[in-house]
Amino acid sequence: MQASPLEHTVLFQIGPVPIARPVVTTWAIMLVLTGGAWLLTRRMKLHPDRPQAAVEVIVCGMLAQIESVLRRDATPLLPLLGSLFIFLFVANLSAVLPGMQAPTAKLETPAALALIVFGSVHYFGVRARGLAGYLASFARPKLIMLPLNLFSEVTRTFSLMMRLFGNVMSGEFVIALVVSLAGLFLPIPFMALEILLGVIQAYIFTVLATVFIGAAIGSGERG
Amino acid sequence: MDPKLISIIGAVIAVSFGAIGPAFAEGRSVAAAMDAIARQPEAAGSISRTLFVGLAMIETMAIYCLVIALLLLFANPYVG
Numbered sequence: 001m002q003a004s005p006l007e008h009t010v011l012f013q014i015g016p017v018p019i020a021r022p023v024v025t026t027w028a029i030m031l032v033l034t035g036g037a038w039l040l041t042r043r044m045k046l047h048p049d050r051p052q053a054a055v056e057v058i059v060c061g062m063l064a065q066i067e068s069v070l071r072r073d074a075t076p077l078l079p080l081l082g083s084l085f086i087f088l089f090v091a092n093l094s095a096v097l098p099g100m101q102a103p104t105a106k107l108e109t110p111a112a113l114a115l116i117v118f119g120s121v122h123y124f125g126v127r128a129r130g131l132a133g134y135l136a137s138f139a140r141p142k143l144i145m146l147p148l149n150l151f152s153e154v155t156r157t158f159s160l161m162m163r164l165f166g167n168v169m170s171g172e173f174v175i176a177l178v179v180s181l182a183g184l185f186l187p188i189p190f191m192a193l194e195i196l197l198g199v200i201q202a203y204i205f206t207v208l209a210t211v212f213i214g215a216a217i218g219s220g221e222r223g
Numbered sequence: 224m225d226p227k228l229i230s231i232i233g234a235v236i237a238v239s240f241g242a243i244g245p246a247f248a249e250g251r252s253v254a255a256a257m258d259a260i261a262r263q264p265e266a267a268g269s270i271s272r273t274l275f276v277g278l279a280m281i282e283t284m285a286i287y288c289l290v291i292a293l294l295l296l297f298a299n300p301y302v303g
Contacts, residue, residue, distance in 0.1 A: 007298065159287075170289060
């Protein structure tokens with residue numbers, strides 16, 4: 001039986017700061033992603049070779065997805081949302097490798113990502129509408145909606161965090177339970193389901209972040 | 224009664240009853256999306272995208288219950 005999902009194994013300490021296992025996993029993922037991106041974009045050509053063409057397909061696909069949600073030019077949002085999706089994709093699937101544990105299965109990583117989304121919603125909102133216009137959008141459609149709108153800013157960030165954490169963590173928990181009950185082959189369908197869930201959660205987190213930012217920018221058609 | 228036992232029962236009740244509502248809601252929304260795709264197959268892309276976002280919203284309710292259950296089991300403030 002595995003230990004509490006709310007506690008951490010501290011691997012080592014840097015000065016007074018204890019470094020837990022999800023942090024090290026996150027660093028490894030960051031290293032792999034950054035190094036991979038650097039290697040793939042080092043020598044870009046007008047007529048792309050295979051790796052560059054694959055990367056272009058991924059980037060253009062994400063751009064098209066974001067634009068179909070926002071229905072406006074999404075190029076300024078692509079760096080944030082694209083790296084969010086790629087990081088979540090790799091982080092959720094990193095538990096498939098033996099000995100690894102998904103960093104999103106601990107509470108702090110989803111909390112940090114949700115805070116990034118929370119901050120960038122206001123950043124893009126203020127940038128698109130100006131400070132006064134953005135603040136006025138909270139009092140819409142009527143002034144009486146103001147406390148509800150402010151409240152929903154907090155709760156949706158909280159639910160963004162809890163959704164990712166709950167899904168990934170419960171998946172790992174179920175696998176751990178099945179392993180402790182029934183050994184060798186029975187966990188395999190659960191692990192396949194967990195791969196599917198990880199991809200879907202990465203997608204949902206990114207789409208929700210897109211929708212929130214779109215609502216803050218005021219794209220008009222969706223929100 | 225032992226507070227540990229009560230929290231275990233509380234966690235079971237939270238998850239089992241908290242899953243009922245989202246299960247019905249997800250079933251209804253998937254059925255409605257299937258219906259819409261059957262009527263209008265060319266809109267399948269945008270329907271399924273909206274469906275996923277809606278399902279995520281609905282699923283959050285069940286996940287809140289799960290979080291409450293986990294708090295009761297692993298981070299219970301009332302059990303020493």
